[in-house]
Every structure is written in C-alpha cells, then in structure tokens.
Amino acid sequence: MSSQPTPSAAPARPTRCGWVNPANPRYLAYHDEEWGVPCHDEVRLFEMLNLEGAQAGLSWETILNKRESYRAAFDGWDAVKIAAYGPDKVARLLQDPGIVRNRLKVAAAIANAQAYLRLRDEGQTLDSFLWAYVDGNPLCNRIVAPGDRPARTALSDRLSKDLGKRRFKFVGSTIVYAYMQGIGMVNDHDLACFRQRECARLGA
Template sequence: MTVTRCRWANPANPRYLDYHDHEWGVPCHDELRLFEMLNLEGAQAGLSWETILNKRDTYRAAFDNWDAEKIAAYDDAKVAQLLADPGIVRNRLKVAAAISNARAYLRLRAEGGSLDRLLWDYVDGQPLVNAEQPRPSKTALSDRISKDLAKRGFKFVGSTIIYAYMQGIGMVDDHDPACFRHAAHRS
C-alpha cells in the first residue's frame, strides 16, 4: 500500500519523514517541546526546515536540552562557544534570541503562565484544520500571536515564523487534503 504524504515531505530523508508522520500537525502540549520548537522555528528564518531538523539533536546538546533556566544564564563565553559550533546555525542574532526567549519564558512562568495555555487559548484548545491550498505563510491569528509574544519579550517570532510554529505544534493541521495525516483521514 502506498502512503500519500504532503508534497513537502522529502522521501529521501528518514528524519524528515518521521517528523512529518509523527510530529508536524500533531497537537503538542509539552512545555519543553513547545519552547524548543519556538526557538528552532526562529533559527529556521531564511533557511529550510529540513536544515534545522537535521541539526535538532545538536541544538538540544548545545542548548542544554532547552533548559530555559540554564539558557537564560548564558554568558559571553557560552555565546562564543555556541557561535563556534558548526552543528547549529551560527548566527549571533539567533543565538541571542534563544537567550531572550528563555528569559521571556521564565517571566511567563513566574506570572503563573505557560506556553501551552497562552498558545492553545487562541484556538480554544482545538487545532484548526486548514483546507486552503496553497497553504498560507501567515494568518490574522499568527499576526496576533506574534505581536503577543513580541510584547512579552520573545524574539524571532514574526508572523510567518509563528504560523510555521503553529503547524509544527499542531495548532493548525495543514497537511495536504490527500495526506494520510490530514484530519479527514484520521480516526
């Protein structure tokens, strides 16, 4: 039996297929993964998601398994170490954004909030199923979430990045209508 996937899922990359089949578009409520994905989507800016996905394990190691408390305390020596690591995107602004995001995330938690609650409240806890083709690169909702996150001190959270993030964490199901992962095909 042939499995029909989204056109973007590179069949030559098992990591990419696994991501498509088991993560992309699947509702996520895990705080650590939500924080990780926010930073990885920001790191993707100007690059392909496949590039970032192929570096994800190195990112986890380099950024202390996305421990926000550790990241928020990074000093100049740690930043220099990160900028010398060929296993991540060595962009000073993106590294600084991860540190800013850790600090913003800790403030959110200190106020009694969470990424899970903040994000999923925008969709009343239910993923949006999009049948629009071609897929949009941003929406009015991603605009609102982007502005909210930026106001809270998060960086690299433009509307296009946030829409990709919403897809990645399952807030929106943008699987091709014929894809076996599209909501209409799931039981």
C-alpha cells in the first residue's frame, strides 16, 4: 500500500515550481501529488528507479506520458517477473511504441530487477536501503532560483556508486539525484511553491 498522503487542495491559482508544464495534466498531478513526497512503497520505489533511468537523454515529461504504458509492458513493475525476462520478451518490448525502445534501457530494467531481488535476498528492501542514506529523514533545500537546485550532490554521488556496486544500471549521480527528488528523499520544491511547506511537514 502506498505511503503517499492525499495532498491538500491546491489554491485556484497556485504557485508551482518553474519546471512544471501547466498544460500537461500528468505533469501537474505528478508535481502536486508525488514529487518531493516521502515514498516508502516498494513497487513505486522500483518503478521510479527504472523510469528515471529510462529518462536519460530525454525529458521527464516524455516518460510521464508513457508511464501507464510502462506499467503494462513491465508487468506492473513486478520484479520477479521482470528478472526472468528472456529474449522473446525483450524483442516484444523493443517493438512496443508505448515505451522508450532502447535495448540498453530495457536490459537495464531486467538487470535492476535482478539486483533488487539480490537485495531482498540479503534481507533488505529498497525502502530500508535508500532511506538509510538520509537516516530516514528527507533533506530540505532552499530553492529560491532555478540555479539553486543542484543536478547532483555528494550524497547522490555516494548512492550512485553504491547502487552501481550492487549492479543496478542507469544509476549515474544525476539520475540518482532526480530519483531522490522524485521519491521525496530530498524536498527541492521552490520556496514559493505551494507544495514546499506541505512536503516539508511530511518530513518533519
């Protein structure tokens, strides 16, 4: 069951982070309901890890628009099923227009499922593994201008390196920092954004 709280109603004309495309309902929903919200749901943590990797070289909006297709194509992000994908399934995925048809990214999702299962075999979850890096408490930055929001940090460098050691793929530091933002390990909402204080309270 997802740990995401129901967001409070947004004002009629809320101030949002500058990166949001207000013309895209999916983008608005993602910003208003997910981004920066501490997540402890295993399926969503695994999903977001793979979607952030799929974004490499593309826009996040492109991936959001394909999110439901990804869920269908990758068996609802069931790691056990994905870890067992063989050549026939890979061939079908590479013909699926609903996802990014990149062989390396498809292979990465399979490798990530296998790495995730190894993590579980060690008695850990993604939740426990990831949140240990911030002692269970989200980091909160003061984002006044776009330039205040980092693309990577020393912490994302360390997490990226550790994920790589565990044979996760497409986990470079920039991708990992975006992942940390998406799952609420860090609150990088603009200070003027109506969600900044709400997400800060969730991490209190």
